[in-house]
Amino acid sequence: MKQINVGLLGIGTVGGGTFNVLKRNQEEISRRAGYSIKITKVADRDIARAKEITAGAAEVTDDAFSVVSDPTIDVVVELIGGYTLAKDLVLKAIENGKHVVTANKALIALHGNEIFAAAQKKNVIVAYEAAVAGGIPIIKALREGLAANKVEWIAGIINGTTNFILTEMREKGLAFADVLGEAQRLGYAEADPTFDVEGIDAAHKLTIMSAIGFGIPMQFDKAYTEGITKLTAKDIRYAEELGYRVKLLGITKRTEDGVELRVHPTLIPEKRLIANVNGAMNAVVVKGDAVGPTLYYGAGAGAEPTASAVIADLVDVARMHNASVDQRVPYLAFQPEQIKPLAILPIEAISSAYYLRMRASDKPGVLADVTKILGDRQISIDAMMQKEPQDNETEADIIILTHITVEKNMNAAIAAIEALPAIVGSVTRLRMEELGK
Amino acid sequence: MKQINVGLLGIGTVGGGTFNVLKRNQEEISRRAGYSIKITKVADRDIARAKEITAGAAEVTDDAFSVVSDPTIDVVVELIGGYTLAKDLVLKAIENGKHVVTANKALIALHGNEIFAAAQKKNVIVAYEAAVAGGIPIIKALREGLAANKVEWIAGIINGTTNFILTEMREKGLAFADVLGEAQRLGYAEADPTFDVEGIDAAHKLTIMSAIGFGIPMQFDKAYTEGITKLTAKDIRYAEELGYRVKLLGITKRTEDGVELRVHPTLIPEKRLIANVNGAMNAVVVKGDAVGPTLYYGAGAGAEPTASAVIADLVDVARMHNASVDQRVPYLAFQPEQIKPLAILPIEAISSAYYLRMRASDKPGVLADVTKILGDRQISIDAMMQKEPQDNETEADIIILTHITVEKNMNAAIAAIEALPAIVGSVTRLRMEELGK
Numbered sequence: 001m002k003q004i005n006v007g008l009l010g011i012g013t014v015g016g017g018t019f020n021v022l023k024r025n026q027e028e029i030s031r032r033a034g035y036s037i038k039i040t041k042v043a044d045r046d047i048a049r050a051k052e053i054t055a056g057a058a059e060v061t062d063d064a065f066s067v068v069s070d071p072t073i074d075v076v077v078e079l080i081g082g083y084t085l086a087k088d089l090v091l092k093a094i095e096n097g098k099h100v101v102t103a104n105k106a107l108i109a110l111h112g113n114e115i116f117a118a119a120q121k122k123n124v125i126v127a128y129e130a131a132v133a134g135g136i137p138i139i140k141a142l143r144e145g146l147a148a149n150k151v152e153w154i155a156g157i158i159n160g161t162t163n164f165i166l167t168e169m170r171e172k173g174l175a176f177a178d179v180l181g182e183a184q185r186l187g188y189a190e191a192d193p194t195f196d197v198e199g200i201d202a203a204h205k206l207t208i209m210s211a212i213g214f215g216i217p218m219q220f221d222k223a224y225t226e227g228i229t230k231l232t233a234k235d236i237r238y239a240e241e242l243g244y245r246v247k248l249l250g251i252t253k254r255t256e257d258g259v260e261l262r263v264h265p266t267l268i269p270e271k272r273l274i275a276n277v278n279g280a281m282n283a284v285v286v287k288g289d290a291v292g293p294t295l296y297y298g299a300g301a302g303a304e305p306t307a308s309a310v311i312a313d314l315v316d317v318a319r320m321h322n323a324s325v326d327q328r329v330p331y332l333a334f335q336p337e338q339i340k341p342l343a344i345l346p347i348e349a350i351s352s353a354y355y356l357r358m359r360a361s362d363k364p365g366v367l368a369d370v371t372k373i374l375g376d377r378q379i380s381i382d383a384m385m386q387k388e389p390q391d392n393e394t395e396a397d398i399i400i401l402t403h404i405t406v407e408k409n410m411n412a413a414i415a416a417i418e419a420l421p422a423i424v425g426s427v428t429r430l431r432m433e434e435l436g437k
Numbered sequence: 438m439k440q441i442n443v444g445l446l447g448i449g450t451v452g453g454g455t456f457n458v459l460k461r462n463q464e465e466i467s468r469r470a471g472y473s474i475k476i477t478k479v480a481d482r483d484i485a486r487a488k489e490i491t492a493g494a495a496e497v498t499d500d501a502f503s504v505v506s507d508p509t510i511d512v513v514v515e516l517i518g519g520y521t522l523a524k525d526l527v528l529k530a531i532e533n534g535k536h537v538v539t540a541n542k543a544l545i546a547l548h549g550n551e552i553f554a555a556a557q558k559k560n561v562i563v564a565y566e567a568a569v570a571g572g573i574p575i576i577k578a579l580r581e582g583l584a585a586n587k588v589e590w591i592a593g594i595i596n597g598t599t600n601f602i603l604t605e606m607r608e609k610g611l612a613f614a615d616v617l618g619e620a621q622r623l624g625y626a627e628a629d630p631t632f633d634v635e636g637i638d639a640a641h642k643l644t645i646m647s648a649i650g651f652g653i654p655m656q657f658d659k660a661y662t663e664g665i666t667k668l669t670a671k672d673i674r675y676a677e678e679l680g681y682r683v684k685l686l687g688i689t690k691r692t693e694d695g696v697e698l699r700v701h702p703t704l705i706p707e708k709r710l711i712a713n714v715n716g717a718m719n720a721v722v723v724k725g726d727a728v729g730p731t732l733y734y735g736a737g738a739g740a741e742p743t744a745s746a747v748i749a750d751l752v753d754v755a756r757m758h759n760a761s762v763d764q765r766v767p768y769l770a771f772q773p774e775q776i777k778p779l780a781i782l783p784i785e786a787i788s789s790a791y792y793l794r795m796r797a798s799d800k801p802g803v804l805a806d807v808t809k810i811l812g813d814r815q816i817s818i819d820a821m822m823q824k825e826p827q828d829n830e831t832e833a834d835i836i837i838l839t840h841i842t843v844e845k846n847m848n849a850a851i852a853a854i855e856a857l858p859a860i861v862g863s864v865t866r867l868r869m870e871e872l873g874k
Contacts, residue, residue, distance in 0.1 A: 002763075021727045025587055031652055031775035032584050034763055129582075135728035137582025145566075145574025147469050148748030150462055215468055273710055273734060283732075290458045291572035291745035294735035295720075297710060298728060308728035311585030323764050326439075326471055327756050338468035 003036040004318045007067035007098075008058070009089060010079035011044045014103055014130070016053050017303030018077065018310045023057070029311065035318040037311070039077075043067045068093035075317050077310060078102040087111050094118045094126070099321055101313040103130035103306055109204035109220040112211070116331040125320060126331060127313035132205040133158050133282045135305030136298040137312065142212045142286060143333040149288025151213035153253040155266075155435055156284035157277050158205040160300045161196035162228050162248040164188045164280040166265075170236050170245070176229060188280055198227035199248060199263035206250030209284070210261050214254050214342060215334035219261070222344035226264035235357060235428060238399050239267050242383060244355075244432065245275040251433065258343035260350045267355050267401075267432040273297075274435060285435055293435070348408040353382065353432040356400045358417060359424045362389050366422040367398065373416045379405045395424055401432065440473040441755045444504035444535075445495070446526055447516035448481045451540055451567070453490050454740030455514065455747045460494070466748065472755035474748070476514075480504045505530040512754050514747060515539040524548050531555045531563070536758055538750040540567035540743055546641035546657040549648070553768040562757060563768060564750035569642040570595050570719045572742030573735040574749065579649045579723060580770040586725025588650035590690040592703075592872055593721035594714050595642040597737045598633035599665050599685040601625045601717040603702075607673050607682070613666060625717055635664035636685060636700040643687030646721070647698050651691050651779060652771035656698070659781035663701035672794060672865060675836050676704050679820060681792075681869065682712040688870065695780035697787045704792050704838075704869040710734075711872060722872055730872070785845040790819065790869040793837045795854060796861045799826050803859040804835065810853045816842045832861055838869065 008015055019039055022029065030036050039057075043064035044050040050060045061067065068076050068089055076093040078100060080086045086107050091114075093100050100119070102108065108115070108128050119126045129139045133156065142151070157163050161183060168179040180197065183189035195201045203223040211218050228248050236246050244267040253260040268275040273295055277283040282300025287293045299305035320328050332339055360366045367386070374381060383401040402410070414427045445452055456476055459466065467473050476494075480501035481487040487497045498504065505513050505526050513530040515537060517523045523544050528551075530537050537556070539545065545552070545565050556563045566576045570593065579588070594600050598620060605616040617634065620626035632638045640660040648655050665685050673683050681704040690697040705712040710732055714720040719737025724730045736742035757765050769776055797803045804823070811818060820838040839847070851864045 017727075021585055025585060025727070028587050028652075029585060031771045032580075032767070034767070034772045135725075136731055137578050140577060140582045141574050143469075144753065145577045145749055146745065147752040148458055148462060148466060148745045150465050215465075273713060276710060276713060288572075288745060290454075290462070290741040290748075292736050292742055294573055294733070296731070296733060298731035304727040305729055308583065308585045308725060311727075312582055315584040316581065319764050319766070323760060327760050327764065329756070330469070330471070334468045335471045 001030060001036045003038055004314070004321070005038060005040045005072055005074050006314060007041045007043070007070060007073035007076045008039050008079065009043050009064045009067060009076060011042050011050045011053055012079065013303045014306045014310070015079040017307035018079070019053055021304055021307045022311060029315065033315045033318050037314050037318055041067050041070060041073060064089050065092065068098060069096050073098060074321060075099045075101060075314060077314070078104060083107055083110055090115060091118055094122050094124055097122055097124060099125040099317045101127045101310055101317060103310055105131040105201065105204040105208060109207040109218055112208070112218040116336070119331065120336055123325060125317050125328060127317060128208070129313045130306050130309035132208050133284055133296070134298065134300040134302065135308040136282060136284065136296045136300065137309065138209070138284050138296050139212065141296055142209060143329050146286060146288050146291060149290045151254070152287045152289055153251065154209050154213050154284065154286050155249050155251045155433060156206070156209070157247050157274065157282055158250050158284065158300060159196055159202040159248060160280035160282060161189045161193065163277065166228060166246060166248065167278040169233055170240065173233050173237065175233055176231055197229050199225040202248060202250045202263045206252055206261065206263055210252035210259060212333040213252065213286070214259060215332070215339055216259065216342050217339055219344050222261060224262040224264070224347040228265050231265050235430065238357060238385065239355060242385060242399070242401060243270050244268060245270050246430065247275065249433065255345070257349065258345045261344050262347060262350060265430055267430055268435055272435050348411065350407050351404050352407060353404045354402045354410055355430040355432055356402065356414070357428040358398050359395050360398050361422040361424065362394055362396055363422055366420070369420050369422070370398065370417055373413050374402065377409050377413050379409060379413055438467060438473045439471070440475055441751070441758070442475060442477045442509055442511050443751060444478045444480070444507060444510040444513045445476050445516065446480050446501045446504060446513060448479050448487045448490055449516065450740045451743045451747070452516040454744035455516070456490055458741055458744040459748060466752065470752045470755050474751050474755055478504050478507060478510060501526050502529065505535060506533050510535060511758060512536045512538060512751060514751070515541060520544055520547055527552060528555055531559050531561055534559055534561060536562040536754045538564045538747055538754060540747055542568040542638070542641040542645060546644040546655055549645070549655040553773070556768065557773055560762060562754050562765065564754060565645070566750045567743050567746035569645050570721055570733070571735065571737040571739065572745040573719060573721065573733045573737065574746065575646070575721050575733050576649065578733055579646060580766050583723060583725050583728060586727045588691070589724045589726060590688065591646050591650050591721065591723050592686050592688045592870060593643070593646070594684050594711065594719055595687050595721065595737060596633055596639040596685060597717035597719060598626045598630065600714065603665060603683060603685065604715040606670055607677065610670050610674065612670055613668055634666050636662040639685060639687045639700045643689055643698065643700055647689035647696060649770040650689065650723070651696060652769065652776055653696065653779050654776055656781050659698060661699040661701070661784040665702050668702050672867065675794065675822065676792060679822060679836070679838060680707050681705060682707050683867065684712065686870065692782070694786065695782040698781050699784060699787060702867055704867055705872055709872050785848065787844050788841050789844060790841045791839045791847055792867040792869055793839065793851070794865040795835050796832050797835050798832055798859045798861065800859055803857070806857050806859070807835065807837070807854055810850050811839065814846050814850050816840070816846060816850055
């Protein structure tokens with residue numbers, strides 16, 4: 001059987017998973033691929049660990065550059081992460097005519113345009129299924145499965161750490177900080193959780209899906225990113241009383257004015273399937289004009305789920321390594337010359353429904369003032385909930401759900417509400433999405 | 438731009454949808470495909486309607502055989518349905534060196550082995566994404582996206598008509614017959630609903646997924662098929678009280694003894710995502726050894742969702758029409774010479790947990806007798822619910838959930854329970870699936 005030689009850069013969690021799954025399922029995989037896909041060379045700083053995992057089945061080196069320039073290597077799998085060394089290695093591999101498979105969302109979101117341009121020149125494949133939503137074949141669904149559609153919007157739970165935290169906050173009524181600690185102890189959150197909890201990781205993945213969905217270049221720097229660190233158990237509870245779940249969503253929409261590209265905590269009706277995706281799992285909803293809403297669910301991280309995506313890419317590369325450009329699926333789903341920039345809208349220009357929570361002195365007339373402020377700005381109210389003051393309290397929470405308005409309109413309304421003498425402190429604002437038709 | 442000429446056989450609901458979506462999204466689709474995909478010839482018995490839909494954009498004929506032998510046609514899209522004429526046309530198209538795209542699950546499930554063998558000889562593509570779960574790209578996920586995995590099981594809600602009926606039965610507490618009438622009025626069920634409500638349509642789709650998942654030939658005649666016509670609103674309600682939803686599932690599993698291939702009403706824990714798929718929607722859960730459980734959800738029928746799948750296949754065909762066999766994804770995911778038959782287990786040999794409902798005289802000792810019968814056969818009880826007799830009744834319902842056992846064991850237990858003097862009538866038995874890890 002024909003063989004494809006793979007050079008693996010990084011044999012940590014995902015690299016180890018990739019090595020193990022390729023070995024365990026080698027018969028099943030080659031029965032499908034028609035190729036024997038073999039990791040023949042591994043680069044890792046930890047040579048001892050690399051030797052232990054590979055157990056003599058592959059050459060081991062601590063010099064990653066020797067792998068990307070090795071003439072016996074057909075495909076380089078980059079699982080190092082980060083933007084600097086990984087970028088150099090990927091570009092060098094491309095320069096040397098190697099195909100590349102990567103799980104590196106940051107690299108693709110920030111440097112994808114440059115990397116794909118380089119790959120196009122050298123006529124090599126760069127595949128990145130594992131970069132978004134781990135084992136869920138969402139890149140394949142978007143690039144190929146939904147190719148008939150004008151994609152209208154994509155919304156996803158694409159960060160397992162934050163979804164685990166939000167699930168625990170809801171189920172146990174705990175504060176963010178308390179759950180974060182637990183998540184760190186369980187290995188669901190990293191020691192420095194910034195990339196996850198501030199929504200940056202989700203924004204990387206969203207940027208990639210947005211580019212593929214709409215045929216636009218990567219514009220990660222234009223993404224709006226708001227994490228979950230300020231989210232309170234109280235808002236999660238109130239949302240639930242109103243029939244909603246709070247999820248950290250990556251949302252990208254094509255509108256007449258441009259493309260929305262935003263990550264933030266979002267209220268979703270509890271009856272939606274995606275509202276019921278719990279724990280560290282991921283799910284992405286894609287709305288196409290022909291197919292309607294479709295949803296893809298699975299493990300978004302972890303050694304073997306991510307390996308599943310890496311190896312699926314390797315099978316595609318094995319089949320298509322000697323195919324012509326016409327025959328290959330374009331890097332960003334659209335033919336390179338058909339990638340057309342669309343403006344990414346600033347957050348002030350997006351349209352959304354809103355959840356507002358404010359704390360008000362228990363005096364008559366407050367509600368009338370608040371509703372007048374909203375009404376004056378053509379913001380209509382969908383639901384309202386006024387909590388009774390607790391014992392010993394003279395203030396109570398008012399929760400308002402609004403219909404859709406433009407964010408800058410809402411900013412003005414919130415400023416006016418906060419200026420009311422009866423309103424104590426600032427207004428908490430969360431965006432809401434129906435995710436229906 | 439290069440053009441692919443498509444001959445369309447049948448311009449009814451799905452054919453019309455395919456024509457319209459290709460026209461509406463032609464720019465978006467060709468920006469992706471790099472080809473202009475054009476329906477140049479349409480065959481339909483209803484020439485007037487065909488002319489109205491195509492409005493001069495394609496040649497119209499009532500002679501389908503003239504399309505499959507037309508030298509200007511690159512791909513034939515078969516949307517006629519049925520096994521006889523459709524089979525002749527597809528085989529003729531293949532013989533003439535045309536690639537084929539079909540939405541015909543019955544054709545593939547019954548004659549796929551023969552059709553793929555013929556296609557292999559002529560080196561043409563036969564694509565059938567639209568044959569399973571409408572617009573959900575589940576064939577692509579199974580054939581390509583999950584190629585790294587040993588697939589352990591697949592379970593799906595793959596018939597929208599029955600899922601609509603079950604959803605209405607649960608939400609409104611109605612009987613099957615009443616909801617069927619409503620579904621027929623709304624166009625969700627056909628005048629003769631046998632194929633849907635008896636599970637035959639689901640078994641067609643399941644047979645296809647089973648073949649792709651496990652690398653085995655189509656063996657539709659071995660599928661076990663049990664519909665929803667005997668399901669009562671009472672059992673749906675009892676299941677709900679116990680934390681379960683009842684869905685018509687197609688289930689296929691690889692076991693040490695062979696492959697399970699079965700369609701029947703199934704209790705699923707309500708916390709599972711798939712238990713919350715309602716109305717006419719479809720969803721498929723695939724469990725791979727590396728990726729774990731993944732779920733794919735969307736519209737399983739309808740003009741444009743099905744067209745979405747047909748056109749995705751056309752885009753693949755456009756790219757790969759002149760590729761070599763090595764470069765193409767094999768018909769059934771596995772290389773043709775690697776398709777290895779595995780025995781399909783008869784229903785008596787499958788393993789399942791069970792829901793049992795029996796009606797018992799309100800006398801002491803009945804429960805002891807029933808539990809002894811189960812215990813004697815090593816069937817352990819997971820939960821039990823005894824209903825109080827209603828006013829004027831001397832009999833009450835007993836509901837038992839069991840752990841997993843072999844079906845023939847359960848058959849023997851049920852026969853023994855039915856022979857007890859205190860048990861009135863027959864025992865209702867439904868299978869249960871955890872669909873977890």
